[in-house]
Amino acid sequence: MKNHRNNDLVDRRAAAAEAKATLVNVYRATMENLRPEQIARQSERLAAAAAREQRREEKEALKAAERARAEAAALALQAEIEAAKHAESEARALAEKDRIARVIEDEAARKAKRDQRYAARKARQS
Template sequence: MRKTRESDLSDRRSAAADAKAAQLRAFRAAQEAAAPTRLARQEERLAVAVAREERRAERDRIKREEQARIQAEAAAHQAALEAAARAEIEAREKAEKDRISRVIADEAARKAERDRRYANRKARQR
């Protein structure tokens, strides 16, 4: 198919410039038409980001409280273990002291009995 009109370089350049200007006008018109929805979407995204940050802060706060609770429980458990160990040591020491005092009392009783028998024997011999 043959072109009826010969187009030279200047015609092609002006047609390209016109097409480019038309595209630019269409783009600007689309931007202006979409501006309210774009602003609404930006506000919605901002609200979502704020809500996400609040949820993250709440999760972090709950996590810190849980860690503090666990540490407090661990400290209480450790204190209970130490108190139980101290009580056991004190009970052992008391039992040892009681045993020693019983041994001393038994030894004193045996010595007294021995001395009594000795005195009786000496008394019989006189």
């Protein structure tokens, strides 16, 4: 038996493999040439990402400071309200004690006048 080779097919396969190898070699060479550019672009991207992260952290710090300031202001306002309520209740209690004292004084004065009238009547009758 003779070895019949289809040279057309073998040639096409060899040409395709050679073209593929050439493309791979060209790609590798291009990648090697682009490598410094890629490194530069990558470093730019990393710098931009670091700057973004720093800006985000600064924003968060500002927001946290604003929240803390707002909470402090709210606490101060709450303390003022509590102090005002306490002062009002103290004033109300003082007014109530004063009113009670006046009522007791008026009652004592009324009783003193009554006792005086009673004593005057007894003095007239004797």
